[in-house]
Amino acid sequence: MEGGHVITIDALGTGTIERLLERAEQFAHSDRDEFxxxxxxxxMAPLFYEPSTRTRCSFEIAARRLGMDVIYFDADVSSVTKGESLWDTLQTLEAMGVNVAVLRHPRxxxxxxxxxxxxxxxxNAGNGTLAHPTQxxxxxxxMRQTxxxxYGLTVAIVGDVRHSRVARSNIAGLVRLGANPxxxxxxxFRDAEVECxxxxxxxxxxxxDADVVMMLRIQRERLEENLAWEMDDYLHQYGLTEKRLELLKSRAIVMxxxxxxxxxxxxxxxxxxDRSRIRQQVANGVYVRMAVLEYVLGRGMDREAHDQAGEVLPLR
Amino acid sequence: MEGGHVITIDALGTGTIERLLERAEQFAHSDRDEFxxxxxxxxMAPLFYEPSTRTRCSFEIAARRLGMDVIYFDADVSSVTKGESLWDTLQTLEAMGVNVAVLRHPRxxxxxxxxxxxxxxxxNAGNGTLAHPTQxxxxxxxMRQTxxxxYGLTVAIVGDVRHSRVARSNIAGLVRLGANPxxxxxxxFRDAEVECxxxxxxxxxxxxDADVVMMLRIQRERLEENLAWEMDDYLHQYGLTEKRLELLKSRAIVMxxxxxxxxxxxxxxxxxxDRSRIRQQVANGVYVRMAVLEYVLGRGMDREAHDQAGEVLPLR
Amino acid sequence: MEGGHVITIDALGTGTIERLLERAEQFAHSDRDEFxxxxxxxxMAPLFYEPSTRTRCSFEIAARRLGMDVIYFDADVSSVTKGESLWDTLQTLEAMGVNVAVLRHPRxxxxxxxxxxxxxxxxNAGNGTLAHPTQxxxxxxxMRQTxxxxYGLTVAIVGDVRHSRVARSNIAGLVRLGANPxxxxxxxFRDAEVECxxxxxxxxxxxxDADVVMMLRIQRERLEENLAWEMDDYLHQYGLTEKRLELLKSRAIVMxxxxxxxxxxxxxxxxxxDRSRIRQQVANGVYVRMAVLEYVLGRGMDREAHDQAGEVLPLR
Structure with a gap:
C-alpha cells in the first residue's frame, strides 16, 4: 500500500496539494452514494484528545461517504500526558486492523x-499551536472556488496569529502556492517567526489590500485573563464589522x-x-477530508513522482 | 425534497398521523434488512442535550435499518444555555451534509x-415539559394494535401530568383522533391548561373508566424534595398495584x-x-421512528394534500 | 435461532472451543470484506460499565467485519449499582431489536x-475478578499458532492471580484442553482456590518450566496502597526482565x-x-470475537451435538 501520513503541509508536494484540491472538487459535485x-x-478511528465538534463530525462523514467503518474511541484525557501511552494506543489499534487514525492533540x-x-x-486533525493541515x-x-x-492572491490572516495552528498551516502552503499571506x-498576538x-x-x-480576509477565532479566556480587554473593545479595534467591510476590494471574500x-x-x-464563505468552508471540510483519507491509503489519485512517500515517523 | 420537521403533534395533519402509524405497522412486520x-x-445526527438511553438507541436503530449513517455527536451540556450556539451547531451539521438532526433539549x-x-x-425527541411527539x-x-x-377509547393518563411532555403530546393528538383522554x-401534579x-x-x-391506563414516570427528586412523600406512599396512593388492576375493564391495557x-x-x-404493553411500546419505538425519519425526508408515503408542508422555523 | 450466551469458559463444550479457534483462524486469513x-x-450493543479501549474496539471491529450494526451506548456508571436496572436495560435493548449485548461489568x-x-x-467481556472468556x-x-x-504445554501465569479474571478463565480451559497451567x-497475590x-x-x-509465560497486568493502586512496594521493586522481584528471558526454554513465548x-x-x-506475542494477541482479539459473535447467533459452525445450548439465565 502506498500513501503516507498527513501531519504537516510542509511534507506534501505542491503537486499533491493541487491534486488533493482537484479531487475534493470532484467530491463536491458527486452524489452522496457514489464513492x-x-x-x-x-x-478509521477518531482520536480526539481535545474537544471538537466540527472537525470530528467532518472526518466521520467523509469516512462514511467512502464506505469506511468508523469506530467509537473515547480519548481519556487523563492518560494523554505521556507520549508513550499514545504510542501503545496506536500500536494496539493498528494490530486490530484500524487503517487510519485521525488525531487531535494539545501538544x-x-x-x-x-x-x-x-x-x-x-x-493530523490539529496539534497544539503548530499544524492543522486539513483546515x-x-x-x-x-479560495480556488472563488x-x-x-496564485497572486493576498490573504490577510487577522487575530491571534501567535496561537493559531490554522494560521501556521495556511502560511506554510500559501507561499508555495504563489499567494501572498x-x-x-x-x-x-504577533509572532516573529510567522512574520518572517x-x-x-x-x-x-x-x-x-486583501483578496481574502481570514479572521481567526479568539479564545475568550486569553482576552479576559491576559489582556483585560472587554470583548466589545476587541470587535471595535480588531473585529470585522459591517462598516469595515466597505474597505474591502469589490471581489474580496471573508473566511x-x-x-x-x-x-x-x-x-x-x-x-x-454575501462576502462570507464560512458555510462553504464547512461544506468543503467533508470533501477535503474525503480526498485526504483516500490519499493516505494510497488510493484515488496518482502520487507525484518526486513527492516524498508521505511523512515517516519518528519525526525527530 | 419534500418532508418537513416533526416538532409538535399539532403541526401533523390527522391523515399524516394515520399514515405514519400504518407505515410503522408495515415496518413492524418487515425483515431486518428489507428497507x-x-x-x-x-x-442522522443525534443531538441529546439531556440524557437518554431508550429514545437515543431507538432512533439510532431505526436510522440504520433504513440505511442511514449515524454520526457520533457529544452534546456538551455546558454550551447549551444559548439558543445561538445550538443554531450554529445545526447550521454547521447541515453544511456538512447531515440531513436529519434528532434533538432532545431541556428548554x-x-x-x-x-x-x-x-x-x-x-x-423533536423531547423538549422541556412541552412535547415528545414520537413517543x-x-x-x-x-393502542391501535390492541x-x-x-376512536372512542378512554385513555387515563396518571401521575406527574404537570411536568410531562409525554402527556401533553398524547393529549394533543388523542382528542383529534377521537379518543377521550x-x-x-x-x-x-395537576395542570389547569391540560385539564381544559x-x-x-x-x-x-x-x-x-379507562380502556388504556398510561402511568407516567415520577421523578424521584420531585417526590422527595418537594412533596416530602415516602415512595411507598406514592405506590400506595397513586401507583398501579396488582390489587388495583382488578378495577380495570376486562380488555383494558397498561402502558x-x-x-x-x-x-x-x-x-x-x-x-x-398480561395487561402490560410496556415491552411492546419499546419495540414500536423503532418502527415509529423509522416511519418518522422516512417522512421528514419526504420518502415512503404520500403526503396529505392539504397538510402543512411540515413545520417551518422560526416558530415564533 | 440456535446459539447461546458466552459467559464463562466452563459452559463451552471442548469441541465448541476447538471449533471457535479454528473459525477464528479462518478469519485471520480472510479479506477485510469477505464476511x-x-x-x-x-x-450489537457494547455495554461497558468499566473503562476499556482494546476490548471494546476489538468487539466493535469484529462486529462490523461481519456486517453488524453497532449502536452507541453510554453506560452511566451511576446507575449500575442495582442488577435491576441492568436487567431493565437489557430487556429494553432486546425489545428494540438488539441481538447481542457485549457486557463488561465490575461485579x-x-x-x-x-x-x-x-x-x-x-x-461476557469481563466481569469482576471472575471471568473473561474471550480473552x-x-x-x-x-498459543496454537505457535x-x-x-496439549502438553506448560503455561505459567505470573502476577496478581488473585484479582485476575484473565487467569481464572485461562485456567478453567487450559486443564480441559490438556495443558498444564x-x-x-x-x-x-496467591489464591488458594486457583492453586487447587x-x-x-x-x-x-x-x-x-514454561512453554508460555503469561504476565498479568498489575494494578498500580494495589502495589502502592496495599503493598507499599516501589514499582521498581516489583520489576526487580517479579517482573520479566531481559535478563530473565535467558531462563526460558528455547521455544518459549511471552504473552x-x-x-x-x-x-x-x-x-x-x-x-x-522475538519471544513476545503481545501484538499477535491484539490482532487475534478481532478474529476470536468474530467467531464468538457468529457462534452466539447460531451461525457459521455446527454446534457440538452434546454441547449445552449455551448458558441459560438465571445462573443461580
Whole structure:
C-alpha cells in the first residue's frame, strides 16, 4: 500500500496539494452514494484528545461517504500526558486492523514523541499551536472556488496569529502556492517567526489590500485573563464589522475556520454577508477530508513522482 | 425534497398521523434488512442535550435499518444555555451534509429561539415539559394494535401530568383522533391548561373508566424534595398495584413510557402482567421512528394534500 | 435461532472451543470484506460499565467485519449499582431489536442477579475478578499458532492471580484442553482456590518450566496502597526482565493481556522481543470475537451435538 501520513503541509508536494484540491472538487459535485465502494472495509478511528465538534463530525462523514467503518474511541484525557501511552494506543489499534487514525492533540511535539514506524496512517486533525493541515486545504479549496487559482492572491490572516495552528498551516502552503499571506491583529498576538514569511500590516490597511480576509477565532479566556480587554473593545479595534467591510476590494471574500465568536471577531451581520464563505468552508471540510483519507491509503489519485512517500515517523 | 420537521403533534395533519402509524405497522412486520436501501447515503445526527438511553438507541436503530449513517455527536451540556450556539451547531451539521438532526433539549422554547430556516430536518425527541411527539405516536400505535382504532377509547393518563411532555403530546393528538383522554394523580401534579382538554378524574374512578391506563414516570427528586412523600406512599396512593388492576375493564391495557420506577408508579408484578404493553411500546419505538425519519425526508408515503408542508422555523 | 450466551469458559463444550479457534483462524486469513454478509442486519450493543479501549474496539471491529450494526451506548456508571436496572436495560435493548449485548461489568455476580431469560445473546467481556472468556480464547489461539496444539504445554501465569479474571478463565480451559497451567508471583497475590487446579511454583523455576509465560497486568493502586512496594521493586522481584528471558526454554513465548505497565510487569525491551506475542494477541482479539459473535447467533459452525445450548439465565 502506498500513501503516507498527513501531519504537516510542509511534507506534501505542491503537486499533491493541487491534486488533493482537484479531487475534493470532484467530491463536491458527486452524489452522496457514489464513492461508497472506494475505501470499503477500511477502518478509521477518531482520536480526539481535545474537544471538537466540527472537525470530528467532518472526518466521520467523509469516512462514511467512502464506505469506511468508523469506530467509537473515547480519548481519556487523563492518560494523554505521556507520549508513550499514545504510542501503545496506536500500536494496539493498528494490530486490530484500524487503517487510519485521525488525531487531535494539545501538544506541539506529539508526533516527535512517537518512537517508531506505523503501517497505519495518521492524519493530523490539529496539534497544539503548530499544524492543522486539513483546515488549510479546506481554506485553499474555498479560495480556488472563488478565484480559480491561489496564485497572486493576498490573504490577510487577522487575530491571534501567535496561537493559531490554522494560521501556521495556511502560511506554510500559501507561499508555495504563489499567494501572498499577510498578518494583522493586536501586538500581543504577533509572532516573529510567522512574520518572517507573512509580513505584519496594520489592520485597516490589510483589509484594503486583501483578496481574502481570514479572521481567526479568539479564545475568550486569553482576552479576559491576559489582556483585560472587554470583548466589545476587541470587535471595535480588531473585529470585522459591517462598516469595515466597505474597505474591502469589490471581489474580496471573508473566511473563518469556525466556530465564530459572534460579536467578537465578526459582527453578526458579517457572518451571513454575501462576502462570507464560512458555510462553504464547512461544506468543503467533508470533501477535503474525503480526498485526504483516500490519499493516505494510497488510493484515488496518482502520487507525484518526486513527492516524498508521505511523512515517516519518528519525526525527530 | 419534500418532508418537513416533526416538532409538535399539532403541526401533523390527522391523515399524516394515520399514515405514519400504518407505515410503522408495515415496518413492524418487515425483515431486518428489507428497507436498508430507503435512506441510504443520508446522515442522522443525534443531538441529546439531556440524557437518554431508550429514545437515543431507538432512533439510532431505526436510522440504520433504513440505511442511514449515524454520526457520533457529544452534546456538551455546558454550551447549551444559548439558543445561538445550538443554531450554529445545526447550521454547521447541515453544511456538512447531515440531513436529519434528532434533538432532545431541556428548554420548552428551544425551537422558538432558532432564528432561521434549515434545509436539514429536525425531529423533536423531547423538549422541556412541552412535547415528545414520537413517543405519542408510539403510544397510539400500541393502542391501535390492541383495539384496532383509537376512536372512542378512554385513555387515563396518571401521575406527574404537570411536568410531562409525554402527556401533553398524547393529549394533543388523542382528542383529534377521537379518543377521550382523562388525567389523574396527586393534586400537586395537576395542570389547569391540560385539564381544559382532558378532565381530571379521581384515581380509582379513572381506572374503572379507562380502556388504556398510561402511568407516567415520577421523578424521584420531585417526590422527595418537594412533596416530602415516602415512595411507598406514592405506590400506595397513586401507583398501579396488582390489587388495583382488578378495577380495570376486562380488555383494558397498561402502558408506561419508561423507564419505570419499580415499586413507585407500578408494582413489580404489573410490569410483566398480561395487561402490560410496556415491552411492546419499546419495540414500536423503532418502527415509529423509522416511519418518522422516512417522512421528514419526504420518502415512503404520500403526503396529505392539504397538510402543512411540515413545520417551518422560526416558530415564533 | 440456535446459539447461546458466552459467559464463562466452563459452559463451552471442548469441541465448541476447538471449533471457535479454528473459525477464528479462518478469519485471520480472510479479506477485510469477505464476511460482511454473515451477520448483516444484526445489532450489537457494547455495554461497558468499566473503562476499556482494546476490548471494546476489538468487539466493535469484529462486529462490523461481519456486517453488524453497532449502536452507541453510554453506560452511566451511576446507575449500575442495582442488577435491576441492568436487567431493565437489557430487556429494553432486546425489545428494540438488539441481538447481542457485549457486557463488561465490575461485579462477579452480575449474571446471577439477572432474574429471567433473554432472547438476545450476552457475551461476557469481563466481569469482576471472575471471568473473561474471550480473552482466554484469544490467548489459546495465540498459543496454537505457535505450537500447533495446547496439549502438553506448560503455561505459567505470573502476577496478581488473585484479582485476575484473565487467569481464572485461562485456567478453567487450559486443564480441559490438556495443558498444564501453573501460577507464580508475590504471596499477597496467591489464591488458594486457583492453586487447587494450577499449582504455585517459585518465579524463576516457573520461567524454566514454561512453554508460555503469561504476565498479568498489575494494578498500580494495589502495589502502592496495599503493598507499599516501589514499582521498581516489583520489576526487580517479579517482573520479566531481559535478563530473565535467558531462563526460558528455547521455544518459549511471552504473552500479556494488555495494556502493559512498561517497567513494572515487563521490561521495555521484552515487549518488542522475538519471544513476545503481545501484538499477535491484539490482532487475534478481532478474529476470536468474530467467531464468538457468529457462534452466539447460531451461525457459521455446527454446534457440538452434546454441547449445552449455551448458558441459560438465571445462573443461580
Amino acid at each position: 461508497r465502494h472506494v475505501l470499503r472495509g477500511n477502518v 506541539n511535539d506529539v508526533y516527535a514523541t512517537l518512537p517508531g514506524k506505523l503501517e497505519m496512517r495518521l492524519v 488549510a486545504l479546506v481554506d485553499w479549496l474555498t 478565484f480559480g487559482t491561489l 499577510i498578518v494583522s491583529g493586536p501586538d500581543v 514569511v507573512a509580513p505584519y500590516v496594520p489592520f485597516e490597511e490589510a483589509l484594503r 473563518h475556520p469556525g466556530p465564530v465568536n459572534r460579536g467578537i471577531e465578526l459582527d453578526e451581520a458579517v457572518i451571513e454577508h | 436498508r436501501h430507503v435512506l441510504r447515503g443520508n446522515v 420548552n422554547d428551544v425551537y422558538a429561539t432558532l432564528p432561521g430556516k434549515l434545509e436539514m430536518r429536525l425531529v 405519542a405516536l408510539v403510544d397510539w400505535l400500541t 383495539f384496532g382504532t383509537l 382523562i388525567v389523574s394523580g396527586p393534586d400537586v 382538554v382532558a378532565p381530571y378524574v379521581p384515581f380509582e374512578e379513572a381506572l374503572r 408506561h413510557p419508561g423507564p419505570v420506577n419499580r415499586g413507585i408508579e407500578l408494582d413489580e408484578a404489573v410490569i410483566e402482567h | 460482511r454478509h454473515v451477520l448483516r442486519g444484526n445489532v 462477579n455476580d452480575v449474571y446471577a442477579t439477572l432474574p429471567g431469560k433473554l432472547e438476545m445473546r450476552l457475551v 482466554a480464547l484469544v490467548d489459546w489461539l495465540t 505450537f500447533g496444539t495446547l 501453573i501460577v507464580s508471583g508475590p504471596d499477597v 487446579v494450577a499449582p504455585y511454583v517459585p518465579f524463576e523455576e516457573a520461567l524454566r 500479556h493481556p494488555g495494556p502493559v505497565n512498561r517497567g513494572i510487569e515487563l521490561d521495555e525491551a521484552v515487549i518488542e522481543h
